[in-house]
Amino acid sequence: MANLLCFQNHTIPSFSSPLNTAHDSPSFNLSGIKFPSIADNGRRQCLNAISYKSRSGIEIDNKDRKLLEEYGFDPDEILSEPTPKSKGRKGSSKTGGKGRQAIVEEPRPPRETHKLLQVLAGKARRKKLLSPKGMDVRPMMEVVKAAAFSILQAAGGTPASLQPGRWLDLYSGTGSVGIEAISRGCSEAHFVEMDPWVVSDILQPNLECTGFLDVSTIHTVRVEDFLKRADQFLGIKGPFDYISVTPPYMLVDYGVLMDQISSSSVIGENSFIVVEYPLKTDMLDSCGCLVKIADRRFGRTHLAIYGPHWAQKKK
Structure with missing residues (x-):
């Protein structure tokens, strides 16, 4: 399945969008990437996106790249940002395959x-x-x-x-x-x-x-x-x-x-x-x-x- 990322200018409707963007919010998130809100002719606008992620990250075509540049974004910088990951605490458990948690035990000191x-x-x-x-x-x-x-x-x-x-x-x-x-x-x-x-x-x-x-x-x-x-x-x-x-x-x-x-x-x-x-x-x-x-x-x-x-x- 090919990666798909579409952008379109539109006015925010009165109901909640899939991006969960509030009217009074100064910014919104897209696939883990934070974008500022954009205003045009007194109306607040945003980028509506539908995307499919692969293991290699997000891929966009030239048309969408130009659209990002038109609104002042650097496509290379956006795509290179790593997805935020939660830092695990020392001695905590890590999630393994299929949602199973593997307990990470700290090594015991040698017995004397x-x-x-x-x-x-x-x-x-x-x-x-x-x-x-x-x-x-x-x-x-x-x-x-x-x-x-x-x-x-x-x-x-x-x-x-x-x-x-x-x-x-x-x-x-x-x-x-x-x-x-x-x-x-x-x-x-x-x-x-x-x-x-x-x-x-x-x-x-x-x-x-x-x-x-x-x-x-x-x-x-x-x-x-x-x-x-x-x-x-x-x-x-x-x-x-x-x-x-x-x-x-x-x-x-x-x-x-x-x-x-x-x-x-x-x-x-x-x-x-x-x-x-x-x-x-x-x-x-x-x-x-x-x-x-x-x-x-x-x-x-x-x-x-x-x-x-x-x-x-x-x-």
Whole structure:
């Protein structure tokens, strides 16, 4: 279809034209180009135009070019003016094909690590551990970790160390709890962490620097999925002797989580479970066949420990 642009002198009628030009307006717009109004013999006149735009812009013939020049316009200047475009704000969305909006996300700053954690006791005592800067991962406080292992060791009948066994570190993050368990006597540990960056840049280096990588297994999967398919991940090894649960406080429902753990094959009659939870959270007195043997408060952080009935006498 050829581009068409026609111009004709006429007097503005009393009704609104397609150009929406008001009688008292000093100027009007045509296809995104602003023209001043023209008066002739006391009558206000304007240019009426019908146009078809292609991707290459507006094209006019010699007759219309002469008409523009007659009224004092420069055709080359008019045609060279770019169509006004709205400036997008930083971080705003841009319209893609077919009217769909593509969200433009600002690049996130690179995640960084530092060494503020350490192993408290055992074979890897005082070994420094990596942890992420910021609040991406919230490791268990050292005072809470020390209290948890003291209770577990006393309940197991060996106050100086843990009884040999298998440890499951759910929401492991830095792996500091599972690493502490191996350092204090556990024979192996399984770490469940869904963030690939945390696994590759923090958890695995921590296991390597402590020398515990050979006795560790990392599961890069959601905790909920791991609990549902524990038999597929673990085979016929049976339940764990110790389980630590240190989730992000605001992202889990503790009632649902503890129910998933109690119905999973990861616990047995002689298992111990360490749960870190926030203030104003109601924790049940039992988890499956296990009973609560300790409940401690450290500021806004609480620590609940579940174990077999016989461990209540040794707590």
